[in-house]
Each structure stands twice: as structure tokens, then as C-alpha cells.
Ligand code: SF4
């Protein structure tokens with residue numbers, strides 16, 4: 603008789619693109635880009651809170667050096683939730699239609715905090731990813747709260763966020779051709 607022994611379960615790390623480290627949002631752990639305006643991933647923010655938080659995210663994205671890579675990554679993954687590269691669901695849908703991407707709506711893979719928070723998946727991999735995400739976010743958020751406590755509020759003028767995808771593609775093609 604043969605006995606099947608299950609292989610030990612291992613969390614397969616998601617490939618994290620190297621531009622992640624350069625994202626400005628890492629310096630604002632008190633803001634949620636996945637669920638703007640919500641104190642925790644399960645609460646429903648008031649419309650006004652959500653709008654203010656979304657604007658803050660977009661303004662920060664507008665100054666981010668990796669904005670295009672971030673927005674294109676979200677388009678390629680078919681991200682349903684959140685603001686990526688300054689684009690929300692509606693913006694992504696419009697860009698996806700124009701440039702032939704799948705319409706946003708794909709569920710993120712298991713083993714990600716998004717799948718845990720937004721798709722309520724409680725599989726072991728998603729729980730593990732959520733625990734890891736929170737263990738990194740909380741200390742950053744606490745540090746940030748201390749840092750901003752004494753800062754005077756900075757007036758921010760919102761600029762419309764526009765992605766020039768055509769120019770970006772042309773540039774990356776030119777760069778690839780030069781290699
Ligand atoms: S574009 Fe926005 S969401 Fe993307 S890495 Fe930069 S700040 Fe973060």
C-alpha cells in the first residue's frame with residue numbers, strides 16, 4: 603500500500619517588482635491606496651472621507667517617480683480595487699478599453715493582502731500575507747503619526763493626473779531597441 607504524504611505547505615512569494623521600493627506611498631502608511639478613506643479594510647468610509655482620501659492618494663501618485671510602471675502593472679493584473687499610479691477603477695476601465703487591456707475585475711492571487719482584505723479570502727496563504735502586511739504597516743503608521751503630530755498642515759493644490767501611455771510605450775520601445 604502506498605501512503606500519500608502531502609508536501610509541506612509553503613507560501614509562494616509573489617514576485618515583487620523592483621520599482622516598489624521607490625513608490626512614494628511607502629512614506630504614507632496612514633493612507634490606504636487599496637481602500638481610500640477607510641480606517642480598516644472592512645469599514646465603509648463616508649463618501650466625503652473617501653473623496654478626500656482619494657484626492658490625497660492621487661496627488662501623491664502624481665509626484666511618484668514610478669507612477670507609469672505602477673499604473674501599467676495594475677492594468678496588466680486587472681486590478682479591481684484601489685488607486686494605482688493615480689488611476690482608480692473607472693480610470694483603469696477607460697484606459698483598458700482604449701488600449702486593449704482586460705477590463706479590471708480580476709481577483710488578486712491567493713497569498714496577497716488584497717485577496718484577504720477585498721475578497722475576504724481566509725485561506726492560510728492569504729491570512730499569512732495579511733499578517734505580514736499588517737506587521738510592516740503598523741510600525742510605519744505609528745512612526746508617521748508621531749512625525750506629523752507637530753507639523754503644520756501643508757496646503758496641497760491638486761493637479762489632474764494624466765498618464766501619457768502612448769509616449770511611455772514609445773519611450774520603452776526606443777529604449778529596448780537601443781539595447
Ligand atoms: S504611483 Fe501611487 S500607488 Fe503607485 S507606487 Fe507611486 S505613490 Fe504608490
Ligand SMILES: [Zn+2]
Pocket residue numbers: 711712713717723724725726727728729
Ligand atoms: Zn486565499
